[in-house]
Amino acid sequence: MSKNRINFIATLGLAILLSFVLPWWSIMIAALLSALSIPLQKAAVFFIPFLAIVVFWILYCFILSSANDFILAKKIAQLLQIGGNPYLLILLTGIIGGVAAGISGILGKQLSVVFLHKK
């Protein structure tokens, strides 16, 4: 398996596990730890954890919300003034999580470069 794939699975798995014990920023820890142990190159440093969390959050949101006819998602989408569109809210949620994870991935990578001398 490529490092990209391994990191993706590790980030996703860690994020799910840590979410049981830590608040929302557990995804940042998951991305950071994966990046430290499984360093990636170039754009993948950001995009692999980004994608892992986007998948995690979007899927989970969709499962919860579709089971309830998106009743609350529509209202929150109105509240946040994104036109009352529940899918847009799900996408926005995914991107927020993804960006937070991606940035943490970059930090993990930089930490590994400086302290673990990994490339």
Place this chain on the structure above:
Amino acid sequence: MKYVTLVITLVLTLTIFYVLNTKMGSLPPLGQFLNPVSGIWQNETDESISGAVSIPGLTDKVTVHYDEQLIPHVFAQNEHDLYKAQGYITAKHRLWQLEFQTHAAAGRLSEIFGEGALTYDRTERRRGMGYGAEQVIAYMKQHDPETLGFMQDYADGVNAYIDQLHPNDYPVEYKLLDYTPERWSIKKSSLLLMYMTKTLAGYDDDLEYTNVLRLIGKENFDLLFPDFFDSTDPVIPSNTDWSFIDVPQTPLPASKAVLDTIPETIAKPHPDNGSNNWAISDKKSATGNAILANDPHLSLNLPSIWFVMQLSTPSHNAFGATIPGALGVISGFNQHIAWGETNATRDVIDWYKIKFNDDRTQYRYDNQWKDVMVRVEDIKVKGRENFKDTVLYTHHGPVVYDVNFKSDNERSGYAMRWIAHDGGNNQKTFIELNKAKNYDDYVNALQHWNAPAQNFVFASTQGNIALWIQGKFANKWEGQGKFLMDGSKPENDWQSYIPKRFNAHTKNPERGFVSSANQHPVDENYPYYVFNDRYETYRNRVINDFFASKETFSVQDFKDLHNNNYNLKAAELVPYMLEHMETSSLSEDEKTIYNEIKAWDFNNDINEVGPSIWRQWYGKLYTMLWDELDSDTMALTKPKTYQTIYILKNYGNHEFMDIVETKDKTETAKDLFLLAFKAAAKRLKEIKEKDGDYTWANYKGTHIGHLLQGLPAFSRFDIPIGGDRNIVNATSEDHGPSWRMIVEMTSPPTGLGIYPGGQSGNPGSKYYDNFIDDWAAGTYHSLNFMQSDQKTTDIIGSQTLKPKQNE
């Protein structure tokens, strides 16, 4: 280089963490708020209504069946368990509302919203909401530890729910505002009872009246604000014999009102807060069973003020509308009786001018100096240091207005005498009504009731009906408390109270029905002073005329009456205006509108245009007529609709008809009709151009706002329902029948009920607002009054509450 990059990424990471973890203005902390694991996505569901839950302190098993309306039917083995279960179940469906209402009552909103709520909080504290709640507890500790014990059970039940609630499952409003629920207490239930008292008996115009009296003199004042109108149709029928009353009214002292100028007064409850109730005896009923109805008119909110429940033990079985925070059913029925309330609207707030000594430690009373009591209100403010507000208390009550609040006079202030500060035991009344079996039990239950004074309607399976106007009323001298009084003179104090047995009441009156709609309690023959500034004068007459119109009535008639849209006040003025108004100067457009209102049959139905024209026309007329009472520098009030119409029709040339602004002309009522009509037509044309039409439903735009400042995303808009204030179907823009109940006294009783909301407080639940469409359409849900804990077919879920082991 790599160190620089590290530092930059570190800063970037911390920044994104901070941004997503912090509340920014009205935006919640987005990471916390939106993540699927603990954020709002966890609220995208209905509350669970099955399985078993362990609750500490329960002595026996409690079964809760939910029907398809999500009404919980609670079967407990004893009263302690029952009220624990009520607390638990209420918290489960309405936790945020439960707590928010008591925060609002206590003047604690600044804790949640910050500085913007500080004036509100200070007002609530200065009117003595917290002080009053403490008096309730002190009274109950001394006189009724049993009921206090039930209140503790309720608190334990709420806390059992809070304790087992994972932060992931906090109601969505907590996540939005980023705070957490705190534990429930007896104090909070007492605050809720104070909140009810404020909502229903917290309105008065004494200080405004004082300003008006000084401005226009006694003769004009008495014309504009009479004690009784030219005709009254009181709650207790006019021919009632009062000869059994042997305690006279307090004699009139030589006291004069203090004619101060009061620039500004505190916020008041909604002036439309009121209600209808009525009952017919077995003889007037088409089926031979007494029938009772109640519909309290309150601000329309989501989550609704009401939560419908069945609450039973082996010895009693009650059903109806509860209020989150209060024990038992408030408006409902049991196997033997049905009951409901309307506001008695009596003046139970008076104001006293206080003269202080130099350092404001004492005040003048009976030619001596008396010590003030100091109460420091410590108000938490989000994002700031606490605000400490010093409130001085006299024997009258809190000095609401002084140099610290809405006044600049160092040496004086206005103290509030409010019956709600006297302590009391309202909770016991409800608990006893829930268990009452007959008229005597009902009367006994009412003995504990002090405030807010209510018209308690009663019907029983035996066919009896009754209505008591119950409350603790001062036995006032004629005119007492209409205006600001001198607080240094003992004769201005409330001298005594009307013995409760002499409170106005009627049982099985000859006419075969009882009714109340916030009108005058009695006519002038009742031996006590019953003045209030806002008795209703329209709904009562429509209701009483309806029941005088034929021999017998059915449940269908009751439904029709709840939904009656007849606009009596328009019917009493529009024909007169049409007859007397000069029409020769009307333009084509104005002619059209003129013909539209001429064709109107005075029903405020949704597709009519007449109600909208009336609103505009009367609104403009009222403003033009009472322009003498507009002021930026002092608090004033204007006459009620009934007296306004009376004056327009009988005093058409009075000096008040003149529009002050037009110096060269003296207007009469006739002139005002035309001027107001033209102004109304202009406005209606604008509305038509903007919105397409001005049919009543569109014009009125009834909406039900979320309790959190009407948050649009959690509110409902443009609800197609007719009616208006002063109409039996009292639905205005944001106010109206908050619960409609009809109970036929079969054995066991057959109940119908509906309210504009839903049983769940969660905006993510389909039960959040699912009653609204049926409510607007004027339909009802039949209430499944279960006679045992055996499941019936419409039960969709059952939950067992079990005692927690190993305690």
